[in-house]
Amino acid sequence: MQLKKTDLTGALKILAADASVFVPGEIEGIKRFVLWDGESDVDLGGANTQLPPKDILFPCTEKMYNYKMGDSIEIKEIVEKPRQVIFGIRPCDMRSIDCMDHVFLEKGFVDSYYSRKRENVTLIAMGCTTPERTCFCDSMGLDPNNAPNADVMMNDGGDTLVLEAYTEKGKAVLEALNGLLSEGGQAKKDTACTLKVNMTPELPEKLAGMFDHPIWDEVTRACIGCATCTYVCPTCYCFDIDSDNHGAEGTKFRCWDSCMFSDYTRMAGGHDPRPTKKERVRNRYMHKLSYFHERYGQHLCVGCGRCVEKCPAHMDITMFIDKAAEV
Amino acid sequence: MGEINHECTCHGNPLVPQVVKVIKITQETPDVKTFRMQTPDGKKPFAPLPGQLGMISVVGVGEGMFSITAQGEDWIESSIKKVGMLTEAFHELAEGQEIAIRGPYGNHFPVEALKGKDLIFIGGGIGLAPVRSLIRYCMEHREDYGHIDIVYGSRSPEDLCFKEDLFQNWPKEKDTRVEITVDRGNETWEGNVGFVPAYVEELAFSPENKKVILCGPPIMIKFTSEALVRMGFAKEDVITTLEMRMKCGIGKCGRCNIGSKYVCLDGPVFNLAELDELPDEK
Numbered sequence: 001m002q003l004k005k006t007d008l009t010g011a012l013k014i015l016a017a018d019a020s021v022f023v024p025g026e027i028e029g030i031k032r033f034v035l036w037d038g039e040s041d042v043d044l045g046g047a048n049t050q051l052p053p054k055d056i057l058f059p060c061t062e063k064m065y066n067y068k069m070g071d072s073i074e075i076k077e078i079v080e081k082p083r084q085v086i087f088g089i090r091p092c093d094m095r096s097i098d099c100m101d102h103v104f105l106e107k108g109f110v111d112s113y114y115s116r117k118r119e120n121v122t123l124i125a126m127g128c129t130t131p132e133r134t135c136f137c138d139s140m141g142l143d144p145n146n147a148p149n150a151d152v153m154m155n156d157g158g159d160t161l162v163l164e165a166y167t168e169k170g171k172a173v174l175e176a177l178n179g180l181l182s183e184g185g186q187a188k189k190d191t192a193c194t195l196k197v198n199m200t201p202e203l204p205e206k207l208a209g210m211f212d213h214p215i216w217d218e219v220t221r222a223c224i225g226c227a228t229c230t231y232v233c234p235t236c237y238c239f240d241i242d243s244d245n246h247g248a249e250g251t252k253f254r255c256w257d258s259c260m261f262s263d264y265t266r267m268a269g270g271h272d273p274r275p276t277k278k279e280r281v282r283n284r285y286m287h288k289l290s291y292f293h294e295r296y297g298q299h300l301c302v303g304c305g306r307c308v309e310k311c312p313a314h315m316d317i318t319m320f321i322d323k324a325a326e327v
Numbered sequence: 328m329g330e331i332n333h334e335c336t337c338h339g340n341p342l343v344p345q346v347v348k349v350i351k352i353t354q355e356t357p358d359v360k361t362f363r364m365q366t367p368d369g370k371k372p373f374a375p376l377p378g379q380l381g382m383i384s385v386v387g388v389g390e391g392m393f394s395i396t397a398q399g400e401d402w403i404e405s406s407i408k409k410v411g412m413l414t415e416a417f418h419e420l421a422e423g424q425e426i427a428i429r430g431p432y433g434n435h436f437p438v439e440a441l442k443g444k445d446l447i448f449i450g451g452g453i454g455l456a457p458v459r460s461l462i463r464y465c466m467e468h469r470e471d472y473g474h475i476d477i478v479y480g481s482r483s484p485e486d487l488c489f490k491e492d493l494f495q496n497w498p499k500e501k502d503t504r505v506e507i508t509v510d511r512g513n514e515t516w517e518g519n520v521g522f523v524p525a526y527v528e529e530l531a532f533s534p535e536n537k538k539v540i541l542c543g544p545p546i547m548i549k550f551t552s553e554a555l556v557r558m559g560f561a562k563e564d565v566i567t568t569l570e571m572r573m574k575c576g577i578g579k580c581g582r583c584n585i586g587s588k589y590v591c592l593d594g595p596v597f598n599l600a601e602l603d604e605l606p607d608e609k
């Protein structure tokens with residue numbers, strides 16, 4: 001099916017009737033996902049958003065429960081099941097949702113806060129047309145033209161968007177948009193990344209054997225421990241849990257944390273298993289490229305290039321991969 | 328690795344704790360207290376297996392992961408050493424006050440695989456807390472296990488935890504020996520003086536049909552493991568627990584990883600052979 005680009009606003013209006021629709025936009029000069037305001041034109045092309053849409057399913061601060069202190073304690077869980085649509089999310093960020101699904105929905109426990117949002121979100125993905133010079137998703141095993149876990153996959157068809165439903169949720173979307181859609185459409189699906197990285201299938205296993213390799217001294221030296229890389233990364237999911245008290249009441253919340261901070265693993269008695277940036281950067285690279293693969297069978301780096309683009313110290317995971325592949 | 332049990336009593340949301348009342352506080356040492364907890368309607372909050380953990384909170388201050396050291400019909404207990412702001416808040420609690428707990432978390436000691444074996448429990452300082460949950464379990468199922476040796480050491484006689492168990496309850500048990508050592512004695516101390524690793528070597532255990540459960544400060548674990556290996560124990564037969572900083576307790580927040588493993592979920596119980604497989608970041 002295809003949708004005329006001139007009908008995009010009309011389509012978004014239909015979707016926004018019973019859900020919050022998030023679209024690529026800009027706030028204070030930063031390209032990121034924004035709540036659609038009901039009228040603005042949406043540009044699905046150009047470079048990917050500078051910030052990933054990860055906060056829509058995993059907010060950077062999320063309230064968990066309220067409590068009352070005093071002689072008898074009361075605890076009241078906060079339950080939110082917002083109906084949300086992420087419109088125009090790219091294949092790399094779609095793969096990051098796949099990573100999050102593994103973490104939050106599998107292995108013994110289901111994370112209720114994530115699963116409630118995940119169940120109620122509709123993911124309408126957009127094939128990439130304009131990779132940046134730091135994009136390397138196809139080296140990480142992705143196809144920039146397709147997101148297999150999307151509800152609806154859109155691709156550019158010139159004057160139209162070519163739509164295909166992959167799930168029941170996706171079919172419902174196409175039905176809702178039926179009045180604006182027509183048969184046919186020729187989708188362009190020939191986007192390829194310009195940056196190629198030597199991510200071999202053997203690398204996760206090889207890295208596991210390189211824990212004590214001298215490479216770590218060299219590749220970790222520049223890092224200043226600012227955590228920008230983890231903040232802009234669509235797959236980084238570490239969080240802290242803390243409380244916010246107001247008199248005898250309060251709220252327990254969780255918020256994004258970063259393994260790049262120096263006190264991240266420091267214990268109450270003072271012992272720290274990762275005392276210097278060498279151990280911390282090693283843990284980050286290993287987690288992205290080896291540990292996660294061992295645990296969940298896929299890479300925790302989707303090749304979006306955001307950390308490469310934003311690191312103030314020019315740390316570059318693609319250069320690390322190439323170097324590690326060569327030793 | 329121990330067996331995994333994820334029967335969490337969390338009413339569907341594993342990150343939301345249940346309220347419990349502190350029904351008894353025991354001052355074990357100058358800086359360790361044991362807190363007995365029960366639900367406000369007089370029930371056991373959950374039934375952990377030996378070695379499992381609970382995330383316990385002084386509501387409004389913070390939460391921390393502690394081993395459940397004992398349980399009864401309608402209560403569970405954790406022993407907490409004063410080391411920082413949160414644990415100080417625990418030490419200020421009075422009997423009758425309410426706190427909150429979620430769990431049980433983590434794997435547990437392999438109680439099945441230990442059946443029919445002679446057991447050597449080795450604890451250092453507060454490290455006796457996780458070991459105690461298994462000692463109690465074995466005492467309750469005494470016929471399933473062979474001879475039991477309990478070797479325990481602390482800095483000084485005042486720092487010995489669970490004195491009632493050590494000096495009264497356990498020595499009375501059938502086929503059980505309790506050996507205690509302190510780093511420094513005092514005027515009244517008549518027992519052994521010396522570090523745990525050396526004492527273990529002195530006791531000259533033979534590895535035959537034995538399993539060792541070893542918990543304590545990292546340095547003590549390191550030297551005692553080396554001593555045990557020298558004495559001929561296989562690494563598979565020496566079981567220990569790991570400590571890492573934890574937040575979620577359910578393998579999500581990423582805090583407690585060692586390589587691809589999460590200590591809160593895949594641990595805290597590992598044998599030495601399994602620890603050798605993990606990156607050296609403990």
Ligand code: SF4
Pocket residue numbers: 222223224225226227228229230260310311312313314315
């Ligand atoms: S963005 Fe760069 S400098 Fe900052 S923590 Fe990450 S690697 Fe280190």
Ligand code: SF4
Pocket residue numbers: 229232233234235236288300301302303304305306307308317
């Ligand atoms: S590690 Fe860097 S390139 Fe990989 S997904 Fe994260 S931000 Fe993107």
Ligand code: FES
Pocket residue numbers: 572573574575576577578579580581582583584589590591592
């Ligand atoms: S404490 Fe969160 S993953 Fe272990």
